[in-house]
Amino acid sequence: EPEVTQTPSHQVTQMGQEVILRCVPISNHLYFYWYRQILGQKVEFLVSFYNNEISEKSEIFDDQFSVERPDGSNFTLKIRSTKLEDSAMYFCASSTPRGGNEQYFGPGTRLTVT
C-alpha cells in the first residue's frame, strides 16, 4: 500500500540554524500539507500546497517557514532560523481531493531545537 514517507525521523539542531524537513507524498496525490504537534498539544495545521503554490497557511506559518516541491516527488518544509519553540513533531500529509477529506499522513519528524 502506498504511504507518505518523511526524513529524518529525528532532527536535533541549535537555535538559529536552518533545517529542512523532507517528505515524499503518495505518488498520484496532488495536495500536500504540513502539520505540527508540540508535545502534549493539538496537531496544528501549518500550510497546504497545490499546483506549486501555497493554497492556505495558518498564522503559525510566518516568514521563517517556507515550503517547496523541488522535483516530482519531494515536498520540503524549511525553517530558516529555528527557535526553541519550533521543537515539535512535524507531519507531512497528502491527498487527492481538495482538503477536508482523506489526508494520508507520514510518520513524522521530531525536531528538537537546543
Add this chain to the structure above:
Amino acid sequence: GDSVTQMEGPVTLSEEAFLTINCTYTATGYPSLFWYVQYPGEGLQLLLKATKADDKGSNKGFEATYRKETTSFHLEKGSVQVSDSAVYFCALGRNRDDKIIFGKGTRLHILP
C-alpha cells in the same frame, strides 16, 4: 472558528472491555468528521470517517456516529485488544477548505 474537544487521557482498560472515547465539535454547517489513530512510532492513520449527519463510520471493530443534534462523534468498540493501544484523534474537515482540525488526542492503554 471550528474546534474539536475530546476526552482527556490516558484511558486504561482491560482486554475485552468496552471502549468509549468522547468527542464533540463546534462548527457551522456540516463538516466531515474523522477519527485518526497513531500507533507507537508510526504516523497518523485514518481509522474511520462520516460525512453527514447520522452517518456511522466503522473500521476494525470501531464505530462512531455523526450526531448533529449533540455535535458529537464518540468512538466506540465493543471488545478492545492489547493491539488497540494507541493515541486516538478526533478531527473535522471541510471539502472546501484545506486543513483538518484535530482534537488533542486520547492515549489508550489496554492491559492483557
